[in-house]
Amino acid sequence: MLIKVFGSAVFGVEATTITVEVNIDKGIGYHLVGLPDNAVKESSYRIAAALKNNGYSLPGKKITINMAPADLRKEGSAYDLTLAVGILAASGQIKADEVAKYIIMGELSLDGSLQPIKGVLPIAIKAKEEGFKGFFLPKQNVKEAAIVAGLECYGLENISEVIDFFEGRGTIEPTLVNTREEFYKNLEFPEFDFNDVKGQEGIKRCMEIAAAGGHNIILIGPPGAGKTMLAKRLPSILPPMTLREALETTKIHSVAGKIKNIGLMNQRPFRSPHHSASSVSLVGGGSFPQPGEISLAHNGVLFLDELPEFKREVLEVMRQPLEDREVTISRARFTITFPSSFMLVASMNPSPGGYFNDPDAPVTSSPHEMQRYMSKISGPLLDRIDIHIEVTPVPFDKLSDTRKSESSVEIRKRVTKAREIQTQRFEEYEHVHYNAQMSSRQIREYCKLDDASLQLLKTAMERLNLSARAYDRILKVSRTIADLDAAINISPQHISEAIQYRSLDREGWLG
Structure with a gap:
């Protein structure tokens, strides 16, 4: 007898429906075809034990799948x-009457219980698109699948439950998730808040500008100045994710197996890989490509602490994704594209010893050592970072001040208003949502300068010997500062503030 059941395979962040045709005939043997890997081939042993332990058996006939x-x-x-x-x-x-109406997926233990799987959200979206009635899957994954409205999602603990369902014995209730309620839960209570940070008002201003325009930022300062503390709080002032962004982000984390029974992600991701990370772990890849850290940070923040400690070739692979906001992984038989629209936040000490031009520093470095240290970061990569800012240690009177600083919620209100201006500005462009994503053509259209601003920028360009890309970065940042002020045109004060945020282009910095 020939029966068709349906599963799904995930390639990149999209699913493809797999038709499993099972034919049982006279004879003996178990033949599994259709390019299965070793894990799929080994399934016969798990299936045989699971069926036997639940009162069923693998038929002693010729099984062709x-x-x-x-x-x-x-x-x-x-x-x-x-x-x-x-x-x-x-x-x-x-x-077998109802079997073909459902997508059925799950890993079996020998006792018939089900283990969680990866890529559930893309599978559920595809099942809904192709008109399947429902989706049977392990209970640990069901909240994630139930995000998709109009698809009955049944969370199972044991194979006996799906057998009882098709036999009409007992009932399993589909899991229901209110997607909007799930999405808006806990939005106003960030884990890390800017009111915990003492002093550093200038750096907070930089962070606000970076968040408002989606700009990449690098923090340079000695140990203990608060670089990591500030970076961890950046997601708390970013605008809340839209429902579309939340679905995109959840889909990527689902494919990577990072969703732990939470359903829809409603917080922007914050990824902080160690400096020993390889280029494949950062951009994704492998023989069966999986998303890397830059894709897991999609719609969120990628924090690279101690930037010069990363291998140079690892940092260089980020240059193209930083521009294109996606990473394409090519193999002989297929090509997969993962989205990677993230904010890069990097931190570094100004020298190997951690201090720069400080005669009282406990550790000093020679100019040659500093040159070698700074040269680990290439000029083209630094050009792709819009804001460079020095972080100085907080004085004692600020540390001992008991007054609360401005909260992340207050800063986020201003950031959200600036983002709304940008959303309206770029509404006719499909792939541009905020200032950092502007192309050269859009910069010319939306960053027009008056004579005073133009002269100021020309002087800075000549004196600092800035590249054409740095010129674009200054214009983008000044446009964001103007948006925070709700100004229609960019003025000289916006340009001058933006120029201040190019520390690594100024004289006195080596590299």
Whole structure:
């Protein structure tokens, strides 16, 4: 008897429906075809034990299973439940009338219990698009799938539950999630708040500008000045994610297996890889490509602490994703694109010893050592960072001040207003949402300068020997400062403030 059941395979952040055809005939043997990998081939042992331990059996006949389309590689253990239900239906051990209406996925343990799988959200979205009635999957993943409205999602703990469902014994209730309620929960209570930071008002202003325009920023200062503390609080002042952004972000984390029974992500991600990270872990890849840190930081913040400690080749692979806001991984048989629209926040000490031109510093570095240290970061990468700012240690009177600083919620209100101005400005452009994403053409259109501003910028360009890309960065940052002031035109004060945020271009910095 021939039966068709349906599973799904995830490539990049999109799912493809897999038709599992199970045919049982006279003879003996178990034949699994359709480019399965070793984890899929080993499923026969897990299925046999799971069925036996739940009162069923693997039929002693010739079982032929085809996973179509046969030219796509099938990877992982998530097809165990799909294959098991197909075998039971084809051998007549359960009713097969309703089986083809559902996507069925899950990894089986030997006792029939189900283990969580990856990529549930893209699978659920595809199932809804293709008109499936429902989705059977492990209970640990069901909140994530239930985000998709109009698809019945059943969380299972054991294979016996899906068998009882198709046999009409007992009932499983589909899991319901109010997506909007889930999304707006805990938006106003950030874990890290700017009111914890003493002093550093100038740096907070920089952070506000960076958040308002989506600009990349690098913090340069000695140990203990508060660089990491400030960076961790940046997501708390970014505008709340839209529902579309939340779905995009959740989908990427779902593919990477990072969703732990939380349903929809409503907080912007903050990723902070260690400086020993490889280029593949940062941009993604592998024989079966998975998203890297820059994609896991999509719609959020990627924090690179101690930037010069990263290998130079690792940093260089970020140059293209920083411009294109996506990373394309090419293999001989396929190409996968992962979104990577993130804010880069980097921090570094100004020298190997941690201090710069400080005669009272406990550790000093020679000019040669500083040159070598700073040269670890290439000029083209620094050009892609809009804001360079020096962080100085907080004096004692500020540290001992018991007054609360301005909260993240207050700063975020101003940031959100500036972002609303930008959203309105770029509403006709599909891939531009804030100032940092402007192309050269849009910079010419929206960053027009009067004579005084133009003369000021010309003087700065000549004196600091800035590149053409740095010129664009200054214009983008000045446009954001003007938006925070709700100003229609960029004025000289906006330009002068933006020029201040190019510390690494000024005289006195080596590298």
